[in-house]
Amino acid sequence: MRQPGFFDVDECLARLSGLGDQLEAFFQTVGFELFRLELHKALAYADGSKDGHPPFEAVLMFKILVIQTLNNLSDERTEYLINNRLSFMRFLGLGLSDRMPDAKTVWLCQKRLTQAGAIDVLFNRFDAILRNTGYLPMSGQILEATLVAPQSSAIPTLKRRLCGKDGSSQDWQDKPSMLSHKDRHVRWILKFTKAKRQEDESIPATYLAILFFGYKSHISIDRKFLLIRKWKATDAATSDGARVCWIKPICHQQFGGIRPYRSKANEDFMDKHGFVSKVHRKKPLLKPMPRHIQRSNAGKSIILSRVEHVFADQKSQTGLFVRTVGIARATMRIGLANIVYNMSRFLLLKQIKAAT
Structure with a gap:
């Protein structure tokens, strides 16, 4: 194996562009900065007055969610591939030596957006972009x-609830730790x-x-x-x-x-x-x-x-x-x-x- 060169990363990214990098096309076509205001309101990050690492940019975290949705990834798999793939790093604007969000950070971003009910706001924001572009x-x-x-783990639980030996569901309702992991909706x-x-x-x-x-x-x-x-x-x-x-x-x-x-x-x-x-x-x-x-x-x-x-x-x-x-x-x-589909269709x- 030869010694790594100074321009090896640039040459690799150029090859990815030649092969048709979908994320690069996303970056060039979709204006992710237009989501910044809505994301800042939903995520409600601290002002930085307290000690600790500063939070990752809101637009960066939204791009990570786009990558995760586009490739059907779990939080842990998302963390690994962000550190592994150059195309992901280029899309996120990160370098090899930059600090990368971990799985817990990605999960926390999803949780805050869910609690704020921001998904409708983000969807309507991109729909406004489509209308302004002429796609009425x-x-x-x-x-x-x-x-x-x-998730598959919820299916046998409900079957046990409906078809249990005694016809009841007290075997898991009496345990709050088990109840929090069961999808009752x-x-x-x-x-x-x-x-x-x-x-x-x-x-x-x-x-x-x-x-x-x-x-x-x-x-x-x-x-x-x-x-x-x-x-x-x-x-x-x-x-x-x-x-x-x-x-x-x-x-x-x-x-x-x-x-x-x-x-x-x-x-x-x-x-x-x-x-x-x-x-x-x-x-x-x-x-x-x-x-x-x-x-x-x-x-x-x-x-x-x-x-x-x-x-x-x-x-x-x-x-x-x-x-x-x-x-x-x-x-x-x-x-x-639905947002990722509209982005792909818009592209x-x-x-x-x-x-x-």
């Missing part, structure tokens, strides 16, 4: 929800999925009932740019149809969604605010679906499928997996995933615009 939500909204799995939901179609079309389709345990991420995206405009994190048992009222402040021409969003109250709400409903129609009870409704639903499904690309991107890239306990921290996790839209 003027082509209609698509509302959909996806199930988000929690997650809920069960029974999800029906269509089984694989039979070769003989005369045989009616069968449905499978799947029991899911976790949270639910509701999002509303604009039809043209596929950017998330509104979002909400709830437990898995929350009804999807109750989320239609989000679209009121956006004021668009069309609204699309699957059958759970169609109800008389929702249809009256959309008619009152001037929306054109593109929600799927339900099958008549104990009657075959009329042919014209089938064709109408098929056309709506082509548009509705766009929101599935958003969920697929989130679950494949950011993981969209809740490692924490409680609905407040789950909201923080899902909100960060892609800028690249498409530059290419054309």
Whole structure:
């Protein structure tokens, strides 16, 4: 092995840029300094009058959360990779000899942002940046929800609670140390999925009932740019149809969604605010679906499928997996995933615009 050279780091970073460093593109496209004021208010760092190390910059910690969300990392893994990867150091503006935040500092930053409820403020701040850049939500909204799995350790605990030997849950409720580690905000939901179609079309389709345990991420995206405009994190048992009222402040021409969003109250709400409903129609009870409704639903499904690309991107890239306990921290996790997705989508839209 040869002796390290003076320009070895610069040459390595140049190679990373040539290979297409996503974090470098983030740094050049997203103005992270625009979040500084909101982050300072939420983190509420000390003024430095007391002894001890000065706190890390708020924007630096927010960038670390972006890295953590983008790569689906735990706090300990985040600390290791920040010290290990040159691309992470360049994105954070740190050198090899600079002091690096540890896992406890990253956890504390998340905790303060969660307690301050800052995730909505940060999301709305970046949405304002998108609007000022020209990406206005003027082509209609698509509302959909996806199930988000929690930490695996919570599942057997709830099973023991529901299916215990004596039918009670006193075995863990009497111990506060155990109670603090159990997620009591997650809920069960029974999800029906269509089984694989039979070769003989005369045989009616069968449905499978799947029991899911976790949270639910509701999002509303604009039809043209596929950017998330509104979002909400709830437990898995929350009804999807109750989320239609989000679209009121956006004021668009069309609204699309699957059958759970169609109800008389929702249809009256959309008619009152001037929306054109593109929600799927339900099958008549104990009657075959009329042919014209089938064709109408098929056309709506082509548009509705766009929101599935958003969920697929989130679950494949950011993981969209809740490692924490409680609905407040789950909201923080899902909100960060939505912000990071909008940043990635904004970067892609800028690249498409530059290419054309």
